[in-house]
Amino acid sequence: MPSNQLDPNKWVDRYSDYLFNYTIVRVNDREVANDLISETFLAGLKSAKNFKGEASERTWLISILKRKIIDHYRRNNSKKGQAEVKINYTGEDSEGEWLEEQVADQFDRTAEDEMENNELGLAILDCLDSINEKQAAIFKRKTIDGVDTEAICNEFDITPSNLWVIIHRARTALAACMEKNWF
Amino acid sequence: MSKKNKSLFVDCSEAATCCTKAQYDEAGFFEKIKLMIHLAFCRTCRTFSSKNSKLTRKIEEANLKCCSEEKKREWRESINKLHREEHS
Incomplete structure (x- = not known):
């Protein structure tokens, strides 16, 4: 029996940061990521009646976002009429420089690290x-x-001692949750 | 108002708070000393402290980003507007 329900008024608070981190590594541009998330929320709202409640709200939004990301790349690729060819090594003097450029930089983060x-x-x-x-x-x-x-204390109307207790509790819960797979 | 503990010997809960503050570089000199002394004789807090530091490293590695509050406000408004329109 479907148990999940949509609550669009909570989407931004609950999922925007997750969607943002999901998108930013895929499109590598803050503005584009923001636009795609905005489109996702609106598309989600328009197709809310199709939500069957079998998946969680977040999984459902991610599936919409995935399609938006694919559409973004399709749009971009269709604009590409001409390939850009860069010729860096024109003179005889610069021959062989490319070899130096191709040497792996051990401090460079690899794609696997990023993933x-x-x-x-x-x-x-x-x-x-x-x-x-x-x-x-x-x-x-x-x-x-x-x-x-101080700014957080003002924002949430709490004292610094309260803040540190709250952060301490959050960190303890977070560490316990992550312990199984990441520690 | 909370009373400040001037003793160098603190209980586990105060040590935990100092440890958490230290993760954000916000523990004062005296707090660091109190933490060190406590860690020297409390094995449970030593384990907690090492987990806490590990968590800090993992968070740094993850390089998490949040969207701006302004953007969130904008999204909230457009969702609320559309939501209201659909239900009116």
Whole structure:
């Protein structure tokens, strides 16, 4: 029996950061990522009546977002009429320089690292979804946005001691959630 | 208002708070000393502290990003607007 229901008013608070991290590694552009997420929310709202409740709200939004990302690349590719050919080594003096450029940079992050980090990021956000909403919100403001302690205290109307207790609880819950797969 | 503990010996809950503050480089000198002393004799807190540092490293590795509050506000407004229109 379908048990999941849509609650569009909570989409932004619950899923925007997850969708953003999912998108940014795939399109590598903040503006494009924002546009795609915006399109996803609106498409989700328009097709809400087709939601059967078999998948979770987030899985359903991700499936819409995936299609939006594919459409984005299709649109971009259809615009490409001409291939761009870059010729860097024209003179005889520069012959062989390309060899130096091709040497692997051991400090360079590989595609595998990037993929693993993205998975890790999504796992952290996944775990944050499962903890107390207020704790998660304060933790995100402090840890991901890097906002000042005082500013967060004003925003949430709490004292610094409260803030540290909340962050401590959020971190403990997060570590417990991630322990199985990542620690 | 919370009373400040001036003793160098603190309980596990205060040590945990100092440890969490230290992850954000916001623990003061005295707090760091209190934490070190506590860790020297409390094995449970030592385990917690090492997990806490590991979590900090993992979060850094993940390079998480949040969308701007302005953008979120914009999305909330357009969703609410469309939602209202569909239900009116």
